[in-house]
Amino acid sequence: MGAKVSTVMSSRGATSRRGPPTDYAGPAAGRERRLDIHVFVSETGELATGRAWERCVWREARVLIAECPAPHLPSSVEAALRTIAADVARDRGWQGMGTVAFSLDDRSGVFRVSDAQAQPNAAGSPVAGPDPDAAHALEMRIDGCVDRRLPCTRLLVCGATRGEALRRAYRALSEMPGPAGVDRAFLMNRIASRAYCSGLTGTRLDQAVG
Numbered sequence: 489m490g491a492k493v494s495t496v497m498s499s500r501g502a503t504s505r506r507g508p509p510t511d512y513a514g515p516a517a518g519r520e521r522r523l524d525i526h527v528f529v530s531e532t533g534e535l536a537t538g539r540a541w542e543r544c545v546w547r548e549a550r551v552l553i554a555e556c557p558a559p560h561l562p563s564s565v566e567a568a569l570r571t572i573a574a575d576v577a578r579d580r581g582w583q584g585m586g587t588v589a590f591s592l593d594d595r596s597g598v599f600r601v602s603d604a605q606a607q608p609n610a611a612g613s614p615v616a617g618p619d620p621d622a623a624h625a626l627e628m629r630i631d632g633c634v635d636r637r638l639p640c641t642r643l644l645v646c647g648a649t650r651g652e653a654l655r656r657a658y659r660a661l662s663e664m665p666g667p668a669g670v671d672r673a674f675l676m677n678r679i680a681s682r683a684y685c686s687g688l689t690g691t692r693l694d695q696a697v698g
Contacts, residue, residue: 520591520690521591523543524587524588535578540557545684553679568599588604627644628643629643629671645657
């Protein structure tokens with residue numbers, strides 16, 4: 489599947505917003521995927537991009553699992569996303585860290601930039617390097633109660649392979665101390681599902697699991 493760019497935001501058309509756009513709406517029905525590329529720019533101008541993170545598991549328009557690298561994302565598409573993210577960072581003169589968010593039509597390969605946010609590092613503080621190419625990581629969000637205004641728990645789990653990361657994530661959720669969060673059972677169900685283990689994400693995962 490070849491990568492095709494639909495729309496690229498320029499710095500002139502940027503608008504400010506609080507938080508990422510996916511705080512308000514999940515992926516559209518069908519084959520839309522939401523992907524993030526983290527960009528790292530040193531004080532000397534050296535630029536590096538990390539591998540694609542996918543916002544894989546959603547509930548009520550909230551991202552509960554982000555995963556890197558994105559499951560079954562063609563290398564040509566990921567390379568195109570990283571190139572565009574680097575271009576956005578250069579165009580806007582970023583220093584420190586930033587994230588470029590993409591919406592990808594998994595069927596056609598067409599993608600667009602949906603948001604771009606810089607996170608300048610404090611003066612003199614080091615800039616972290618890009619994500620390791622070999623490791624697999626899952627970042628999970630677990631709300632502790634029904635009141636969404638209270639802070640949630642974020643759990644980062646890594647593994648040498650995706651299977652190892654999924655097993656560790658399931659075990660970490662099952663062994664969490666204290667009362668079960670409102671999202672824990674939902675997350676364990678998703679992680680253990682055959683659909684998610686096979687690489688389905690977003691609305692495709694919801695349609696398969698129900």
